[in-house]
Amino acid sequence: MDMNAYLSMFIDESNDHLQALNENLLKLESEPGELSIVQDIFRSAHTLKGMSATMGFEDLAALTHEMENVLDLVRNSKLKMDSFIFDTLFKGLDALEAMVQDIVGGGTGKADVSAIVASLQIITKSDYKSGAAAPAQPAEAAKPEAGVTGAMLLDEFQSSVLLQSIGSGQNVYHIQVAVRDNCVLKAVRAYMVFDLLERSGEIVKSDPSVQDIEQEKFDNSFSVFMISPIEGADLQKQISDISEIESAVVTLLDQESLAMLMQAPAAPSMDSVNQAEESSAAPVIEAQSQAAATSAASTPQAGAATAPAPAVSRTIRVDIERLDTLMNLFSELLIDRVRLEQLSSEIKRNDLTETVEHMARVSSDLQNIVLKLRMVPVDSVFNRFPRMIRDLAKSLDKKIDLVITGAETELDRTVIDEIGDPLVHLLRNSVDHGIETVEERIAAGKSETGTIHLRAYHSGNHVFIEVEEDGRGIHKEKVLKTAVKNGVVTEEEAKKLTNDEINMLIFAAGFSTADKISDISGRGVGLDVVRSKITSLGGNVTVDSAPGRGTKFSVQLPLTLSIISAMLVKLGSEKYAIPLSSIVETGILRKDQVLHVHGNRMIEFRNTIIPVVSLSKVLDSPDYNEDTEDETEIVVVRKGEKWAAVMVDEFIGQSEIVLKTLGKYLTNIEAISGATILGDGYVALIIDPNALIK
Structure with missing residues (x-):
């Protein structure tokens, strides 16, 4: 059988199961005793293993099998979850996702996951199970073997992982790195070393801890134990090539030298105690339908009442290119419909008018269906953020709860594809700059756990996505000082800025208030990218902040980018369309209503003063000049909290239009x-309209 025919289905189903594994593992981490969650996790892992084996992706199936062994012990109450098990399973998930992405790119899904497999096999050993509820105290460090300096404390499980890796023929290294005495940014150099090592293998232990090193809480040296397939000499050269590294000593360890370091007994038996694989015939793809999996998992025990059969899913997967083609065809149909309506109004025949009106009603219903087909819940973007927040909080030693609401809110697929990265930047900013450390929160009289709210909701023809946290808030004096220093504003301009205007300064290109560069922030890349991307989607972003109470970012996005309602206007002989979503109202402006403020034309509108924009001058219209008119039509448009009155020649009327790009030229x-x-x-x-409002 040609398995390539099933590859697309395999990728889709695998991504679904990996997402379910991530979500349920996070849920289990907050409710470690809930065995029903373990059952869901085990079911997803089991199905993924069967699919992978059937498709011939043996590495993927083998890693999933090792994870399944651990989960089987947990669901049978033979093993209790702890932080080491959670971290190992999450690392396994990361590796599985990388394998699937490799397959998406045309690869074979192969990867070196020996270190993760070794950790999983240690967990399934009987001595781990007996001590899982109360992890052993770290052993005392022994006198190091010649050539190994700076020995560190390893707990029982870390040492077991290293010993097992040595026993399976892998390279286990002790690495001592020294930074030059005159190095200004020690943490940055250390980060570069860790980045290199993480790409070269698996770091099991560092001394000092990664958190202390990131905060420069170390002298000029640090040590790591790691597993790597790379030769020691190559590792040593790569580390030494990093700027301002004084020395790097890489020592290959064997079981005897590692045991000597740890004052540990001889290495434990390396015999595998993996659970026996259930007898099976030729493997089959086990993900024919979600209903089948649910039915198998809920088979009643003897004497239990029979559960009703679950409803059969009536959904199909459609290639997105087909939807794009359907949208393009409907766009052409819409253009012809508008043309027929215009011809009907000119010919004025009843039978033609009735036919065109019926066609308009049918095409409107068809339009709603086509647009709904392209609508995707924002959950497809939101579902990757809980894991991201967990990992960031752990790396920064913070406690953070992510609360998601409105994940069922739908957006056009085109918008969904583009909104992920801006939201990543906003959330990382909230974790790093917004939420305080546990000590800072307690000192401020707050709970030690910070909260980030990620919510989405509809409002009119827009979708709003908000990221709100209860952290320290924006430090306005620090923002102003940085803005003046970077030339974003002058000192005179800074004195006149309102609080809202100060908050918006953080969106300036290259702006950062971070005291030091890290892998999370400090490089001046982030919020300016957020604003640029959202503006390109026809939306806008605003920020509201209060010192000590937190910050809220609000992103406004159009529901769809394909077909929109617009106001058609004229400038001389030219016709233009202005999206209705940006229009507040229309009206007539007399010359005597125009005010001149510092050389700018303004008008009074709803108890405030707003600027007047000459569309003919912006577009250099050749045959219209509103200055010769005593009165002119205006369209009041808005961008966030800013408004402007745009002068036009004539209103044509409202119409639904199909957006076409102008092309790369x-x-x-x-x-x-x-x-x-x-x-x-x-x-x-x-x-x-956003370009008309400064």
């Missing part, structure tokens, strides 16, 4: 976001 045209084809066959440019 017409990029970055001021105030133009695209084009559309009107019912009369002419092209109208689409105005970008």
Whole structure:
């Protein structure tokens, strides 16, 4: 059988199971005694193993099998979960995801996961099970073997992992690194070493801890124990090549030297005590349907009431390119519909008018269906964030709860594809800059656990996504000082800024208030990218902050980027479209209503003063000049909390339009976001209101 025909299904199903594993592991970490969650995790792992074996991805199946062995002991109450088991399972999940991504890219899904497998096999040993509830105290360090300096404390499980790795023929190294005395950024150099080592193998222990090293709580040297397939001489050269590294001593360990370091007894038997694999015939793909898996898992025990059969799923997977083709075809249909409506109004025949009206109703229903097909719940983006927050909080030694609401809110697939990275930046900013350390929160009278709210909801033709945390808030004086130092604003301008304007300074390119560079922040790349990306999607982002109470980022996005409602206007002989989602209202402006403030034209609107924008001057319209008119039509548009009155020649009316890009040869045209084809066959440019509001 040609398995390539099932590859797409395998990838889709694998991603679904990996996401379920991530979500349920996080849930189990907060409720470690809930065996029903373990059953769900085991079921997903078991199905993924069977699928992988059937498709011939043996490495993926083997790693999943080792994880399954651990889960089987847990679900049968023979093993209690602890932090080491959770960390190992999460590392296994990361490796599985990397393998699947390799398969997506056309690879074979092979990877060196020997260190993770060794850790999983240690967990399944009987001596681990007996001591899982109360981990052993770290052994005292022994006098190191010649050539090994700076020996550190290893607990029972770390030493077992290293011993097992040595027994299976892997390279286990003790590495001593010294940074130059005159090095200014010791933590940065240490980070570069750790980054190199993590890409070269598996770090089992570091001394001092990674957190202390990141905070420069070390002298000029640090040590690590690690497992790596790379030769020791190559590792030593790569470390020594890093700038400001004084020396690097890489020592290959055997069981005797490691036991001597630990004052440990002889290495334990390396015989595998893995659970016997259940007898099986030729493997089959076990993910034909979610209903089948659920049914198998819920088979009643003897004497139990029979559970009702679950509903059969009536969904199908459709290639996204087919949906794009369907949308393009419907777009052409919509253009022709508008053309027919215009011809019908000119010909004025009842039978033609009735037919066109019926076609309009049917096509409107079809439009709703097509747009809904492209709508995807934001949960497809949100579901990767709990794991990310967990890992970030752990690396920064903070306690953080992520609360997600509105994950069922739907957005156009095009928007969904683009919004992930901006949200990553906002959440990382909240974890690093917003939420305080446990000590700082307790000193401020707060609970030791910080909370980040990630919520999504509909409002009109927009979707709002908010990231809100209860941390320290934006330090306005620090932001102003940094902005002046970086030339974002002058000292005179800084004195006139409102609180909201100060908050928005953090979106300036290259802006960062971090005291030092880390792998999370400090490089001045992040929030400016967020604003640029969201603006390119036709949305905007605002920030609200209160010292000591936290910060809230609010992202406003259009529901869809394919078909929108717009106001058609004229400038002389040219026609333009302005998206209705940005329009507050329309009106007529007389010359005597225009105010001149510091050389700028302004008008009074709803008890405030807003600027007047000449669209003909922005677009250099050749045959219209509003200065010759006593009164002119205006369209009041908004961008966040800012408004502007845009002067136009004439209103044509409201219409649904299909967005078309201008192509790669017409990029970055001021105030133009695209084009559309009107019912009369002419092209109208689409105005970008965000570009008109400074």
